[in-house]
Amino acid sequence: MIFARNLRRARRLQEMSQEALGLAAGLSRTYVSEVERGARNVSIDNMGALAKALGVPLKHLVDADMFNAVEMLPKE
Amino acid sequence: MIFARNLRRARRLQEMSQEALGLAAGLSRTYVSEVERGARNVSIDNMGALAKALGVPLKHLVDADMFNAVEMLPKE
Numbered sequence: 001m002i003f004a005r006n007l008r009r010a011r012r013l014q015e016m017s018q019e020a021l022g023l024a025a026g027l028s029r030t031y032v033s034e035v036e037r038g039a040r041n042v043s044i045d046n047m048g049a050l051a052k053a054l055g056v057p058l059k060h061l062v063d064a065d066m067f068n069a070v071e072m073l074p075k076e
Numbered sequence: 077m078i079f080a081r082n083l084r085r086a087r088r089l090q091e092m093s094q095e096a097l098g099l100a101a102g103l104s105r106t107y108v109s110e111v112e113r114g115a116r117n118v119s120i121d122n123m124g125a126l127a128k129a130l131g132v133p134l135k136h137l138v139d140a141d142m143f144n145a146v147e148m149l150p151k152e
Contacts, residue, residue: 041118042119042120043117043118044120044123045117059138059139065088070106
Protein backbone atom coordinates (compact mmCIF):
# COMPACT_ATOMS: atom_id res chain seq x y z
CA MET A 1 0.00 0.00 0.00
CA ILE A 2 3.05 2.27 0.18
CA PHE A 3 2.98 2.79 -3.58
CA ALA A 4 -0.74 3.62 -3.47
CA ARG A 5 -0.27 6.14 -0.68
CA ASN A 6 2.83 7.76 -2.15
CA LEU A 7 1.31 7.98 -5.61
CA ARG A 8 -1.66 9.93 -4.24
CA ARG A 9 0.52 12.20 -2.14
CA ALA A 10 3.01 12.84 -4.95
CA ARG A 11 0.14 13.67 -7.32
CA ARG A 12 -1.48 16.04 -4.81
CA LEU A 13 1.81 17.73 -4.11
CA GLN A 14 1.83 18.69 -7.76
CA GLU A 15 -1.88 19.63 -7.59
CA MET A 16 -2.50 17.20 -10.43
CA SER A 17 -5.87 15.52 -10.93
CA GLN A 18 -6.19 11.75 -11.36
CA GLU A 19 -7.42 12.53 -14.86
CA ALA A 20 -4.30 14.56 -15.71
CA LEU A 21 -1.97 11.94 -14.23
CA GLY A 22 -3.77 9.19 -16.15
CA LEU A 23 -3.47 11.17 -19.38
CA ALA A 24 0.23 11.82 -18.84
CA ALA A 25 0.88 8.14 -18.04
CA GLY A 26 -1.32 6.73 -20.80
CA LEU A 27 -3.75 5.26 -18.29
CA SER A 28 -7.40 5.93 -17.43
CA ARG A 29 -8.57 8.10 -14.50
CA THR A 30 -10.37 5.05 -13.13
CA TYR A 31 -7.16 3.01 -13.22
CA VAL A 32 -5.28 5.75 -11.34
CA SER A 33 -8.07 5.90 -8.77
CA GLU A 34 -7.97 2.11 -8.29
CA VAL A 35 -4.16 2.12 -7.90
CA GLU A 36 -4.38 4.92 -5.33
CA ARG A 37 -7.00 2.92 -3.41
CA GLY A 38 -4.72 -0.14 -3.48
CA ALA A 39 -7.35 -1.98 -5.51
CA ARG A 40 -4.96 -2.81 -8.33
CA ASN A 41 -2.01 -5.20 -8.37
CA VAL A 42 -0.21 -2.65 -10.54
CA SER A 43 2.51 -3.83 -12.92
CA ILE A 44 6.04 -2.52 -13.00
CA ASP A 45 5.48 -1.02 -16.47
CA ASN A 46 2.53 1.02 -15.21
CA MET A 47 4.41 1.93 -12.02
CA GLY A 48 7.20 3.26 -14.23
CA ALA A 49 4.77 5.19 -16.44
CA LEU A 50 3.12 6.79 -13.39
CA ALA A 51 6.47 7.73 -11.82
CA LYS A 52 7.67 9.21 -15.11
CA ALA A 53 4.44 11.18 -15.53
CA LEU A 54 4.95 12.64 -12.04
CA GLY A 55 8.67 13.23 -12.62
CA VAL A 56 9.37 11.27 -9.44
CA PRO A 57 11.91 8.40 -9.21
CA LEU A 58 10.07 5.07 -8.84
CA LYS A 59 12.18 4.26 -5.80
CA HIS A 60 10.58 7.20 -3.97
CA LEU A 61 7.08 5.90 -4.68
CA VAL A 62 7.88 2.57 -2.99
CA ASP A 63 9.73 4.18 -0.07
CA ALA A 64 7.75 4.24 3.19
CA ASP A 65 9.92 7.08 4.43
CA MET A 66 8.94 9.36 1.56
CA PHE A 67 5.97 11.74 1.38
CA ASN A 68 5.29 11.47 5.10
CA ALA A 69 5.07 15.23 5.66
CA VAL A 70 2.26 15.41 3.10
CA GLU A 71 -0.37 14.22 5.64
CA MET A 72 -1.87 17.71 6.21
CA LEU A 73 -2.78 18.23 2.52
CA PRO A 74 -6.59 18.78 2.08
CA LYS A 75 -8.52 15.82 0.59
CA GLU A 76 -9.22 16.28 -3.17
CA MET B 77 14.92 -3.45 -16.59
CA ILE B 78 16.48 -2.07 -13.40
CA PHE B 79 14.32 -4.37 -11.26
CA ALA B 80 15.30 -7.39 -13.38
CA ARG B 81 19.00 -6.57 -13.13
CA ASN B 82 18.96 -5.74 -9.41
CA LEU B 83 16.90 -8.83 -8.57
CA ARG B 84 19.49 -11.08 -10.21
CA ARG B 85 22.41 -9.25 -8.57
CA ALA B 86 20.79 -9.21 -5.15
CA ARG B 87 20.03 -12.94 -5.45
CA ARG B 88 23.60 -13.76 -6.53
CA LEU B 89 25.05 -11.64 -3.75
CA GLN B 90 23.31 -13.99 -1.38
CA GLU B 91 24.40 -17.02 -3.42
CA MET B 92 20.75 -18.01 -3.73
CA SER B 93 19.45 -20.06 -6.65
CA GLN B 94 16.43 -18.99 -8.67
CA GLU B 95 14.74 -22.10 -7.31
CA ALA B 96 15.40 -21.10 -3.69
CA LEU B 97 14.28 -17.50 -4.28
CA GLY B 98 11.12 -18.73 -5.99
CA LEU B 99 10.38 -21.07 -3.10
CA ALA B 100 10.91 -18.31 -0.54
CA ALA B 101 8.68 -15.90 -2.48
CA GLY B 102 5.99 -18.42 -3.32
CA LEU B 103 6.79 -18.25 -7.01
CA SER B 104 8.15 -20.74 -9.55
CA ARG B 105 11.80 -20.91 -10.64
CA THR B 106 10.64 -20.26 -14.19
CA TYR B 107 8.83 -17.09 -13.10
CA VAL B 108 11.96 -15.83 -11.29
CA SER B 109 14.01 -16.57 -14.39
CA GLU B 110 11.55 -14.68 -16.62
CA VAL B 111 11.51 -11.67 -14.26
CA GLU B 112 15.33 -11.58 -14.20
CA ARG B 113 15.35 -11.66 -18.02
CA GLY B 114 12.87 -8.76 -18.09
CA ALA B 115 10.36 -11.02 -19.82
CA ARG B 116 7.66 -10.46 -17.22
CA ASN B 117 5.64 -7.31 -16.50
CA VAL B 118 5.91 -8.21 -12.82
CA SER B 119 3.23 -7.00 -10.42
CA ILE B 120 3.84 -4.99 -7.28
CA ASP B 121 2.66 -7.89 -5.10
CA ASN B 122 5.26 -10.22 -6.63
CA MET B 123 7.91 -7.51 -6.48
CA GLY B 124 7.17 -7.19 -2.76
CA ALA B 125 7.30 -10.96 -2.25
CA LEU B 126 10.67 -11.20 -4.05
CA ALA B 127 12.13 -8.27 -2.10
CA LYS B 128 10.92 -9.77 1.19
CA ALA B 129 12.35 -13.19 0.26
CA LEU B 130 15.73 -11.53 -0.36
CA GLY B 131 15.47 -9.36 2.75
CA VAL B 132 16.09 -6.31 0.56
CA PRO B 133 13.94 -3.14 0.61
CA LEU B 134 11.89 -2.92 -2.61
CA LYS B 135 13.18 0.62 -3.16
CA HIS B 136 16.69 -0.81 -3.59
CA LEU B 137 15.54 -3.24 -6.29
CA VAL B 138 14.17 -0.35 -8.39
CA ASP B 139 17.17 1.92 -7.76
CA ALA B 140 19.56 2.20 -10.72
CA ASP B 141 22.31 3.29 -8.34
CA MET B 142 22.15 0.07 -6.32
CA PHE B 143 24.00 -3.20 -6.96
CA ASN B 144 26.36 -1.60 -9.46
CA ALA B 145 29.50 -3.04 -7.91
CA VAL B 146 28.13 -6.56 -8.42
CA GLU B 147 29.13 -6.64 -12.12
CA MET B 148 32.17 -8.95 -11.62
CA LEU B 149 30.13 -11.81 -10.09
CA PRO B 150 30.49 -15.03 -12.19
CA LYS B 151 27.46 -15.99 -14.37
CA GLU B 152 25.29 -18.72 -12.71
